[in-house]
Amino acid sequence: MADGSPLLRAEELSVSFGGLRVLDRVSVAVPRGAVLGVIGPNGAGKTTLFNTICGFVRPGAGSLTFDGHSLRGIGPHRLTRLGIARTLQGLGLFPGLSVLDNVIAGASHRARGGVAGALLAAPWAQRHDRHLRAEAMTMLDRLGIASDADRICGGLPYGTRKRVALARALVSAPKLLMLDEPAAGLSAGETAELAELVLGLRGETTIMLVEHHMDFVMRLCDQLVVLDFGQVIARGTPEQIRADPAVQRAYLGEPVEVAGA
Numbered sequence: 001m002a003d004g005s006p007l008l009r010a011e012e013l014s015v016s017f018g019g020l021r022v023l024d025r026v027s028v029a030v031p032r033g034a035v036l037g038v039i040g041p042n043g044a045g046k047t048t049l050f051n052t053i054c055g056f057v058r059p060g061a062g063s064l065t066f067d068g069h070s071l072r073g074i075g076p077h078r079l080t081r082l083g084i085a086r087t088l089q090g091l092g093l094f095p096g097l098s099v100l101d102n103v104i105a106g107a108s109h110r111a112r113g114g115v116a117g118a119l120l121a122a123p124w125a126q127r128h129d130r131h132l133r134a135e136a137m138t139m140l141d142r143l144g145i146a147s148d149a150d151r152i153c154g155g156l157p158y159g160t161r162k163r164v165a166l167a168r169a170l171v172s173a174p175k176l177l178m179l180d181e182p183a184a185g186l187s188a189g190e191t192a193e194l195a196e197l198v199l200g201l202r203g204e205t206t207i208m209l210v211e212h213h214m215d216f217v218m219r220l221c222d223q224l225v226v227l228d229f230g231q232v233i234a235r236g237t238p239e240q241i242r243a244d245p246a247v248q249r250a251y252l253g254e255p256v257e258v259a260g261a
């Protein structure tokens with residue numbers, strides 16, 4: 001689908017936990033090729049929106065459409081095949097595996113070898129797996145961590161593991177890359193480098209990110225959606241959002257994180 005329709009459309013999504021309404025008729029459209037940021041004060045519902053799109057949380061009402069197809073009933077394990085890759089706040093890496101194997105795991109839906117291929121040592125399976133390894137290495141190189149390929153993931157610095165998680169998401173060549181707080185826990189230098197990396201992905205993939213770091217968001221995003229108490233209170237370009245009185249009110253009294261702070 002290459003018409004003018006958004007790649008992802010969430011319409012009137014509502015989610016409640018117990019009696020608490022955490023998302024209240026939230027609508028978001030992510031245009032193809034755009035970088036869309038979701039921001040808002042603590043507890044606004046950003047992660048819940050992310051988790052609902054990824055199938056971790058089932059909405060009480062509303063609809064989700066990706067590339068023209070409904071995401072209803074699609075669990076997280078089927079997202080990669082559909083063309084959605086995500087990085088999570090907890091990273092979700094295999095700490096006992098090497099960096100390279102973690103990244104290859106991101107493309108596992110394309111591994112043709114499988115059990116039969118391995119048992120038979122089938123040449124076609126071996127060729128395909130070699131190809132995946134080469135692609136994973138290319139991605140590690142691109143993210144500046146090729147020299148860590150054989151190191152065990154668990155012992156690596158957090159900033160490096162974040163890059164591994166990004167490489168793993170990217171190696172599936174997603175149509176939509178979803179990043180949950182990609183800058184959280186990074187130093188000012190690492191955040192600036194990450195911003196450059198994400199800017200370099202423009203034109204290759206559509207990106208939706210949830211983030212607290214205002215500098216990072218303002219620099220990267222074409223469009224922003226602002227949530228507060230589970231509702232969309234503003235949407236627009238970074239300039240429009242910066243000047244929006246409702247947004248300023250929502251953030252009043254809450255420290256706005258600045259890169260390096």
Ligand SMILES: Nc1ncnc2c1ncn2[C@@H]1O[C@H](COP(=O)(O)OP(=O)(O)OP(=O)(O)O)[C@@H](O)[C@H]1O
Pocket residue numbers: 017018022040041042043044045046047048049
């Ligand atoms: N599984 C859950 N069960 C009950 N309440 C939850 C659950 N997950 C989130 N909440 C509540 O839903 C609200 C929104 O949480 P959410 O994590 O989506 O906000 P957020 O905007 O991502 O916040 P933060 O910026 O602090 O990460 C909060 O009040 C939170 O306590």
